Amino acid sequence: MTDPAAALSLTGLSKEFGGLLAVDRVSLTIGAGERRAIIGPNGAGKTTLFSLISGETKPSDGHIALFGRDVTRYAPHRRASLGLARTYQITNLFPRLTALENCLLAVQALTPAKFHLHRGLHRYPAFYERARRVLEAVGLADREGAAVRNLSHGEQRQLEIALALAGSPRLLLLDEPTAGLSPAESHAMTALLKELDPAITLLVIEHDMDVAFALTDRITVLHYGKVVADGLAHEVKASALVQEIYLGAS
Numbered sequence: 001m002t003d004p005a006a007a008l009s010l011t012g013l014s015k016e017f018g019g020l021l022a023v024d025r026v027s028l029t030i031g032a033g034e035r036r037a038i039i040g041p042n043g044a045g046k047t048t049l050f051s052l053i054s055g056e057t058k059p060s061d062g063h064i065a066l067f068g069r070d071v072t073r074y075a076p077h078r079r080a081s082l083g084l085a086r087t088y089q090i091t092n093l094f095p096r097l098t099a100l101e102n103c104l105l106a107v108q109a110l111t112p113a114k115f116h117l118h119r120g121l122h123r124y125p126a127f128y129e130r131a132r133r134v135l136e137a138v139g140l141a142d143r144e145g146a147a148v149r150n151l152s153h154g155e156q157r158q159l160e161i162a163l164a165l166a167g168s169p170r171l172l173l174l175d176e177p178t179a180g181l182s183p184a185e186s187h188a189m190t191a192l193l194k195e196l197d198p199a200i201t202l203l204v205i206e207h208d209m210d211v212a213f214a215l216t217d218r219i220t221v222l223h224y225g226k227v228v229a230d231g232l233a234h235e236v237k238a239s240a241l242v243q244e245i246y247l248g249a250s
Contacts, residue, residue, distance in 0.1 A: 006029045006030060006032065006068070007030050007031060007032045007033075007066070007067060007170065007171050008028070008053065008064075008065070008066060009028070009029050009030075009063075009064070009065040010027055010029075010053070010063075010064055011027050011062055011063045011064075011065075012025045012027055012061060012062040012063070013025070013026045013027070013049070013059055013061070013063070013064065014059060014060050014061040014062050015048055015052055015059055015060050015225075016060040021224075022048045022225050023045045023049050023052060023059075023225045024045070024224065024225035024226045025062070025226070026045075026062070026222075026225070026226070026227055027227070028227070028230075030171075030203060031201070032067075032170075032199075032201055033198055033199055033200075033201055034201055034202070034217065035201075035202045035204075035216040035217050035218070036203050036216055036219070036220060037203075037204045037205075037206055037212040037213075037215065037233075038050075038203065038206075038220050038221075039205075039207075039209065039212050039219060039220070039221055039222070040221055040222035040223055040245075041223065041245065044222040044223055044224065045222050045224070045225035046175075046205045046222055047089065047175060047205065049222070050086060050175055050203075050205060053084075053086075053173060054076055054084060054173060055071070055074055055076035055078070055079045056076055066079060066082050066083070066171065067082060067083065067170065067171075083169050083170030084170070084173070085165070085167055085172050085173070087160045087161065087163075087172075087174050087175055088160070088175050089175045089176040089205075091153075091156045091157065092160070093148045093156060093163070094148060095147070095148045095149040096149065097147065098144065098145050098146060098148070099135060099140055099143050099145075099146055099155075099162075100131055100132070100135065100144035100145065102148060102162075102163060103132075103134055103159075103162055103163060104127055106162075106164075106166035106167065107127045107130045107134075107166045107167070108127055109166075109167065130166065131166065132144065134162040134166050135159075135162055137162065137165060138158040138159070138162045138165070138192060139192065140155060140158055140159060140162060143155060153180055153181065153185075154181050154185035154188070154189070157178075157179075157180075157181060157185075157189060158189070158192065161174075161177070161192065165196075169200060170199075170201060171201045172200050172202050172203070173203050173204075174202065174203070174204045174205065174206075175205045177189055177193065177204065178206065178208055179207070186208065186211060189211075190214050193215055194215060202215070202216070204216060213233045213237060216233060217232065217233065218232055218233065219231065219232075219233050219236040221236060221239075221242050223245050228241060228242075228245065229241060
């Protein structure tokens, strides 16, 4: 039964690709405002799970509920309208547009203005205000006029967070937010994410265990598409099973 107070409920969620069960009967409940990390070795099914939650991939079985509403058959844009946003392991930006222009498109995307193709964005001053506010929130206020292709990799990751925040999400899925970052950039990204509005429910895929433990209260471990451990960060970190399958301990 779906918990109406939960931000996200997964019930028996599975995805099969030609006989390969990438996600195997995953059941999870993420409370509103919770910070949860999904960890596991490569091929564990983490990104496939995110694609199922966001609606980009259809499940073979099971159910998905957002804020008490069954969205299993909803298209990605309908889930976004309920407050779901996500980032990707590989940056997904418009390289020739400026940071501000990328943000403006993201702000516009969840409003009726997206259908007003013949009205310039200058007619919507509130969009500029919102776009500049999210750029400031991720530390890119002084880079609004820079073309994305001229931003560093770390700055592009920050911009992706800004785009995800542009629509005022209630649930934010972050897929490897520190991927490809230097240790200094990774530390800065972790600090940025820790400062996000506590009302936003955060679900993070993160390969870096230190980042996962720093960002989240609870950890869920996937292995071959199955949940093999779930609990408070210190409990999961101490688990012999997790150390064996994730850290390679004998």
